[in-house]
Amino acid sequence: MKNYVKEGDRTTYTNSTGTDIKSGDPVVIGSTIGVACVDIANGASGAVALEGVYTLPKTAGSSGHAIAQGDIMLFDISAGEFDIKTATDAAGDILGGCIADSAALTTDTTVNVRLCGPGAIQTGA
Structure with a gap:
């Protein structure tokens, strides 16, 4: 095919967050959540996975919730954690x-998350 560019499981992301991103950290790109494949210094570019299952931070304790397999996830952008x-x-x-x-239990600090495409950016409650 003349119009093929690349496989779509990863993308190159330029970090303009003001802080360094560590390999394995969740990365928000527009309304899509990916996972950094490498350390990405502020101002630098690096690979971000857009597909797969990753163990990622979960809100725990009195602020968190029990999560059932298949639950739709909410990513708390300020805390960098997932919840239901x-x-x-x-x-x-x-x-x-x-x-x-x-x-995942209410007390768990991580959850296995399947990346599955764009979500919806929330306006707040």
């Missing part, structure tokens, strides 16, 4: 775009 879709959202949080690949 019914959690209270804030402006900039991403709803959807990820589902829980396995269950």
